[in-house]
Amino acid sequence: MIKIFKVDEQFSDMRIDRFIKKAIKNIPQGLIEKNLRTGKIKLNGKKIKSSHRIKKNDVLNFFNMNFHANENKKKLYKPSKKIIKSNEKLIIENNDDFVVINKDSGISVQGGTKSNKNLIDIFRGSSIFENTKPYSVHRIDKDTSGIFLIAKNRKTAQLLTSLFRLRKIHKTYIAICHGSINNKKGILKNILIRYDNNKKISEKAETLFKVLDKNTFCSLVEMKPITGRKHQLRKQMLLLGHPIVGDSKYNLQNQSSLSKNKHLMLHSNQIKFMINNEKYTFNAPLPTYFEKYLKIKRLRF
DSSP states (O other), X not given: OXXXXXXXXXXXXOBHHHHIIIIIOOOOHHHHHHHHHHTSEEETTBOOOTTOBOOTTOEEXXXXXXXXXXXXXXXXXXXXXXXXXXXXXXXXXXXXXXXXXXXOTTOBSSOOSSOOOBHHHHHHTSGGGTTSOOEEOXXXXXXXXXXXXXXXXXXXXXXXXXXXHTTOSEEEEEEEEESOOSOSEEEXXXXXXXXXXXXXXXXXXXXXXXXXXXXXXXXXXXXXXXXXXXTHHHHHHHHHTOOBTTOSSSOOGGGTTTTOOSSOOEEEEEEEEEETXXXXXXXXXXXXXXXXXXXXTTOOO
């Protein structure tokens, strides 16, 4: 049995795996990957990868595919009015096209197997998105605090996603790292390794950094990522030998006990971009726990 789907304009330039999840059915990523590899899912009669971007009028064919096979049913997260209101208070900017928030540490952007509570479901229940829905356009780690963009419509979501991909959106992070970093500023260049369904993937990562203050125990660092790899800043600081305070995953053995800080000391404090020749700059104040830690360690920001 063959099922055929045609791509309309609103999904143009979307990754095929995301199109399947949004427009057809929320199938697990592993199942999509498997059926793309085996040719049970083809685009315009050809086998393609999950990262392939579709275009208007593309034709997607499903060959003898069971849409329910091995599907993990995920419970929908239904936030309380109190949680919705508390997150609305984090909003820095709210206009017709997007919302900018100062995200709390400890909350995921989207729901997953390890975390049900997430920002997208929270704002889906907000009156701010009453006549539309929230669109996620970039990543930020669960334990990282700071600036996060949410688009209000598909057109803006596609535009912002493209700007991120073209590296025309510039983000600045502030981190407290273990130890005294020797160089005052520079560029970190690494090959980072990650795994996708047991497949080893090597990616180039680049980040500009500047040490704002330091002492024998800690360094306060400003970081501007050029590339956007998963856990990029955390991995690069570990490779430099100065992991971020509070990072329980990327740390040195002799610092693992020191990393048991309640919070990851990584904060996205600024974002800059331009839309239709209009410049946007947004800043997110440091969390209270971050400021307290700076005082304890006698670091100045």
